Amino acid sequence: MSHPANFRSLLHRIALSDIKAVSRYYCNKNDENIDEEQKRTVDPSKDRTKIIPVETSIRYLESKAYGETYGNNPVWKLYRRNHKGGIPPRKTRKSCVRGGIITTGNPCPICRDEYLVLDHRNTKLLQQFISEYTGQILEPFNTGLCQKKQKELLIAIERAWDQGYLTYDIPFRHYDYSLYIKSSN
Amino acid sequence: MHKNTRNVIIHYNNLQILAISSRKLSIVPSLYDGEQDPGPKFFCSGVQALLKRLTRPDFAKVFRKRTNSNLPFLKTPKYKFLTNEELDAEISKANKTAAWLLQMPPVVKVHDPINEVFSKDPALVGYDSSKYVFTDITFGVPNEQRLIVERDPDGTLQSCDHDTRKRLNQGRKVKEPTMFSDEEKFHGLLEEEKYEFILDRACIQYEPNEPTYQKVTSITYQHVDLKTNFNMLRSTRHFGPMAFYLTWHQSMDNLMLELLQTGFVRETVLLMGLRQAIHEDIAFADELNELVPQILPTPVQLKKSENLSEEDINLDNKCIDCVVKYITKNSAMKSQQELALQGFREEYQQLVELSRGLRKAHGNV
Numbered sequence: 001m002s003h004p005a006n007f008r009s010l011l012h013r014i015a016l017s018d019i020k021a022v023s024r025y026y027c028n029k030n031d032e033n034i035d036e037e038q039k040r041t042v043d044p045s046k047d048r049t050k051i052i053p054v055e056t057s058i059r060y061l062e063s064k065a066y067g068e069t070y071g072n073n074p075v076w077k078l079y080r081r082n083h084k085g086g087i088p089p090r091k092t093r094k095s096c097v098r099g100g101i102i103t104t105g106n107p108c109p110i111c112r113d114e115y116l117v118l119d120h121r122n123t124k125l126l127q128q129f130i131s132e133y134t135g136q137i138l139e140p141f142n143t144g145l146c147q148k149k150q151k152e153l154l155i156a157i158e159r160a161w162d163q164g165y166l167t168y169d170i171p172f173r174h175y176d177y178s179l180y181i182k183s184s185n
Numbered sequence: 186m187h188k189n190t191r192n193v194i195i196h197y198n199n200l201q202i203l204a205i206s207s208r209k210l211s212i213v214p215s216l217y218d219g220e221q222d223p224g225p226k227f228f229c230s231g232v233q234a235l236l237k238r239l240t241r242p243d244f245a246k247v248f249r250k251r252t253n254s255n256l257p258f259l260k261t262p263k264y265k266f267l268t269n270e271e272l273d274a275e276i277s278k279a280n281k282t283a284a285w286l287l288q289m290p291p292v293v294k295v296h297d298p299i300n301e302v303f304s305k306d307p308a309l310v311g312y313d314s315s316k317y318v319f320t321d322i323t324f325g326v327p328n329e330q331r332l333i334v335e336r337d338p339d340g341t342l343q344s345c346d347h348d349t350r351k352r353l354n355q356g357r358k359v360k361e362p363t364m365f366s367d368e369e370k371f372h373g374l375l376e377e378e379k380y381e382f383i384l385d386r387a388c389i390q391y392e393p394n395e396p397t398y399q400k401v402t403s404i405t406y407q408h409v410d411l412k413t414n415f416n417m418l419r420s421t422r423h424f425g426p427m428a429f430y431l432t433w434h435q436s437m438d439n440l441m442l443e444l445l446q447t448g449f450v451r452e453t454v455l456l457m458g459l460r461q462a463i464h465e466d467i468a469f470a471d472e473l474n475e476l477v478p479q480i481l482p483t484p485v486q487l488k489k490s491e492n493l494s495e496e497d498i499n500l501d502n503k504c505i506d507c508v509v510k511y512i513t514k515n516s517a518m519k520s521q522q523e524l525a526l527q528g529f530r531e532e533y534q535q536l537v538e539l540s541r542g543l544r545k546a547h548g549n550v
Contacts, residue, residue: 133259134255134256134257134259135252135253136252136255136257162364163367164362164363164364167379168252168382169251169253170389171253172253172286173388173389175288179327179329180224180291180293180394
């Protein structure tokens, strides 16, 4: 009230806050509508926002439910990709899960079951993706995993090998005794 | 999975304190870093022959399918028709391959710290703030003998220590597996008895004269000794160094007991021969030195044979006499070993009667 500049800046601020409040009101109303619609339409079986701990996954692999679902097969055995033509494309899809929700039909073997968690401690699951004859990690072309889950699988298996949760046959090292005999003599 | 950790949550004045107590194994590693060098004893041919015989190689385990070839396909087995001579040649080839696969990692003492100073030039102080490392890159020089020197910022020209040498020789830095650096993971692996995996990985990762390698192997051997899991390491390349380690540290009585309980008297005598070779403290050394060369040519027995010839019986009786003398004089677990020997004698008596009866029934054929 003393300075016209101050008064004007005060008016400006009030107007701005009013505009912000009005726009917020309008935006809130729109967002609320969208959220409600989305909340209404999300199928709980496709919701992947909840993170399942590894211990639960390890218990699930020993449970009766797992036995009934998969039997003695590995989890990828009965999965079939959907594609045009006789030969599937060399690369699998990039990811089944976008924004915390499964956005594809026919998700990959790991994404379709929320209780299968790829972790270096979850050795029973990781073993299913390692060939029992060659000891190599199976390709996503054969197992059907999406590329994101394949990367997670590689990381988990490497960590398990490094920390000793999983064993593998180590390459043979031959020693030249002559080096050691000379040094000891 | 790793059952040796116990997580305890304590509530105290609304504060949650998580106390993690891990029941660690009380195994103290012991390295070959004393005055005595195990190298000359280990590499002498007598000791090598004894150790190889003690591993009792089972070809089914030695030649098992391994997945370290990294080929994406398997090779089908080949079937051949051979004459007797060709068969003998194939058998000798198989023996040579087995000897290659069962080559024992060397047992040597820990390498000495390198302290050689070439020159001290205080005039170079302040030239640069970092060390310079000079490496000789001539082709054909073995890595251990390569000349690698460093010039410190304070002007001293000295040869590099072992860690720097290893880093420079290998080129890229090889990260130490977590299972060796993390105590809990290592003890978890020992609890699950994956000894071959640990020992093979240690062989690849470290040199046999490094202190880390000696520490890892000594803890593993002591754990095997505690749990008497000797069978897991038989027919592998690691049994020899383990037997050597136990004999060197005078703790082979558990192994002796296990051999008696399972009924391998000849290997007991070989173990005594090994002790004599290393420590030379057995009283009846002359008899032992006579007996050991008689045992070594006999074939490796994996199962108890029913047809014992008279020579076998004589040899076994002499072995039993030696064992009795050892138990009275040098053993640390006398009562248990005597009990085991008694049990073995009864069993052996039955075997002798059975084989003599069989021979009589077959008309001494």
